[in-house]
Amino acid sequence: MPDIGLGGAVGFWALATLSVGAALGVVLLSNVFRAALALVLCFVGIAGLYVTLNADFLAAVQILIYAGAIAVLLIFAVMLTRDTQRGSLWNRYRVAALLIAGLFLGTVLAIVLGTDWGTARLLSDAPTTGGIANALFDKDAGFVLPFEVASVLLLAAVLGAIALLREG
Amino acid sequence: MPGLSHYLALSAILFSIGLFGALSKRNAVVVLMCVELMLNAVNIALVAFPRYLRPGLYTGQIFAIFVVTVAAAEVAVALAIIIAIYRRRETIDVEQIDLMKR
Numbered sequence: 001m002p003d004i005g006l007g008g009a010v011g012f013w014a015l016a017t018l019s020v021g022a023a024l025g026v027v028l029l030s031n032v033f034r035a036a037l038a039l040v041l042c043f044v045g046i047a048g049l050y051v052t053l054n055a056d057f058l059a060a061v062q063i064l065i066y067a068g069a070i071a072v073l074l075i076f077a078v079m080l081t082r083d084t085q086r087g088s089l090w091n092r093y094r095v096a097a098l099l100i101a102g103l104f105l106g107t108v109l110a111i112v113l114g115t116d117w118g119t120a121r122l123l124s125d126a127p128t129t130g131g132i133a134n135a136l137f138d139k140d141a142g143f144v145l146p147f148e149v150a151s152v153l154l155l156a157a158v159l160g161a162i163a164l165l166r167e168g
Numbered sequence: 169m170p171g172l173s174h175y176l177a178l179s180a181i182l183f184s185i186g187l188f189g190a191l192s193k194r195n196a197v198v199v200l201m202c203v204e205l206m207l208n209a210v211n212i213a214l215v216a217f218p219r220y221l222r223p224g225l226y227t228g229q230i231f232a233i234f235v236v237t238v239a240a241a242e243v244a245v246a247l248a249i250i251i252a253i254y255r256r257r258e259t260i261d262v263e264q265i266d267l268m269k270r
Binding site: 008009012013016019020023024026027032035036039042043046049050052053054055057058061062065066069070073074076077078080081082083084086088089090091092093094096097098100101102104105108109112113115117118119123124128131132134135136143146150153154156157158160161162164165 | 170171172173174175176177178180181182183184185186187188189191192193194195197198200201202204205208211212215216219220221223224225226227229230232233234236237238239240241242243244245247248249250251252254258259260261262263
C-alpha cells in the first residue's frame with residue numbers, strides 16, 4: 001500500500017471522526033438550526049478529506065458551494081418556516097429506517113472490506129485543476145455536452161425556484 | 169495507514185447516516201439535509217476510487233463536480249417547493265403533506 005505519511009493518517013482519522021460525528025449531529029440533534037450548523041461542519045470535514053485525497057479543486061468547490069451556498073439556503077429555509085420551533089421530530093418509521101440503514105451499511109461494509117482492491121503503487125501528488133479541465137473539455141472523450149446541459153439545468157432550476165415562490 | 173477501503177467504509181457510514189435521517193425525520197428541511205449528506209458520501213467514493221486505483225484519471229472528480237452541480241439545482245428547487253408548501257399549509261411536516269394519498 002502506498003505511504004501517505006503519518007500526517008496523512010492523522011489527518012484522515014481526525015477528519016473522518018469529525019465528519020461522522022457532525023453527520024450524527026445532523027440526524028440526532030433535536031434543534032433544527034443546530035442540525036444545519038452540524039451539516040456545515042460535516043461539509044468542511046469532507047472538504048478536508050478531499051485534501052487528503054489530493055483533490056484540491058474539489059476541496060475548494062466543496063467549501064464554496066456546499067459550506068457556502070447550499071448551507072446558507074438551508075439555514076434560510078430553517079428560519080423561514082415555523083416548524084423549526086417544534087424541533088427535529090422523528091416519524092413513525094424510525095425503527096424500520098434504522099433497520100434498513102443498518103442492513104445497507106452491513107452489506108456495503110462486508111463488500112468493501114472483503115474485496116482486494118489491488119491498490120496502485122504510485123500515488124500522484126500533482127495539482128488536479130489543470131488535469132480536470134483537460135479531461136472535462138477533451139475533444140474526443142470530454143464532457144462538453146454534459147457541461148452545457150448542466151448550465152441549462154442550473155438556469156432552469158433558478159427560474160423554477162423563482163416561479164414557485166412568486167405570489168399568486 | 170488509510171487506504172481505499174477506509175475511504176469507502178467512511179463513505180458507506182456517511183451514506184447510511186444520511187439514509188437513516190432521510191427516512192426517519194418529519195421536518196422536510198432536515199430530510200433535505202440528510203439527502204445532501206448522502207450525495208456527499210457518494211462524492212467521497214467517487215474521488216477515492218480513481219485516487220487509489222487509476223492515478224491520473226480525472227473522470228471520478230468530474231462526476232463529483234456534476235453531482236455538486238445537480239445538488240445545487242436540487243436544493244434550490246426543493247427549498248422553493250418546501251417554502252411554497254409552507255405558505256399554503258403552514259407546515260412542512262412530511263407526515264402531514266399527504267394530499268396525494270387521499
